[in-house]
Amino acid sequence: MTPIVEERARRTAAKGGAGRPESDRWLEIFSLFIHDLESPLASVKYLLGQIEAGKFDTEKPIHQRLLKSSQIALDRAESILYDIMAVARAGDVGLPVETISLVPTAVIDEALLLIAGSAQEHDVAVTFTNNAGDIPVEADPKLLKRMLDNLLYNALRHTPGGGTIAVYTEPGKEAVFIHIKDSGAGLGEIDPARLFDKYGQTDLRAQGKHRGVGLGLYFCRLAATGMGGTVLADDHPKGGAVFSIKLRKSKG
DSSP: OEEOOOOOOSOHHHHOSTTHHHHHHHHHHHHHHHHHHHHHHHHHHHHHHHHHTTOOOTTSHHHHHHHHHHHHHHHHHHHHHHHHHHHHHHTOSSOEEOOEEEOTHHHHHHHHHHHHHHHHHTTOEEEEEESSTTOOEEEOHHHHHHHHHHHHHHHHHTSOTTOEEEEEEEEOSSEEEEEEEEOSOOOTTOOGGGGGSTTHHHHHHHTTOOOSOTTHHHHHHHHHHHTTOEEEEEEOTTSSEEEEEEEEBOOO
8 A cells, every 4th residue: 555645844833742743644644544434424324314204215215225325325434434544553544545447437426326325315416427438547436436426526516406416437548537517506606726725624614605515536646646636626617516537448
């Protein structure tokens, strides 16, 4: 395992205290993991709410999808907990990255299943178009899943009821892009680069602006960098915001 390259600067002076920076780094990592647990738990919570209200019917296809989504969510939560233990045992202050050659379609499909319950609850339609075919990329499947979870839930929180989230892949010369476009208000005056800063969301909230999910977008940048890729954000020409994951094409 190789840890993601970390940003360790600008801590000591800001925080003060000789032992503080190390504890801050550990707090950062565990905060990322805990944040990632919110999405899968939200899916399970919605299913339990349907059961409690007597609305769950195993004969309905949509409820069968909700059940599958919750099962995937629990598997995802278990995986995140195992990642926490792996980091603690390794003694590395960083996220473990293990890239393999994979076609991202299956990972995207699983992420869409995970968000199905919450999307239904918020009356938001989610679509997927695969324009990249079966082109393999270099990625860590676990980290890619968590990146997609973060970006999909970010899009969901900023898409009004009756709106849409369009997920689509795009082949490039040396990379494959995974785009997540929402039909919300867009980024507006927010600097896209600020969204992925660790402290960017705190600053944006102080200015009365907000277009993220806490440390989730910072995690996405760390994960993308660790896989040799990039994560980007911008306003879409047709309205709304679009977040994009750029992954290297596999040479194998």
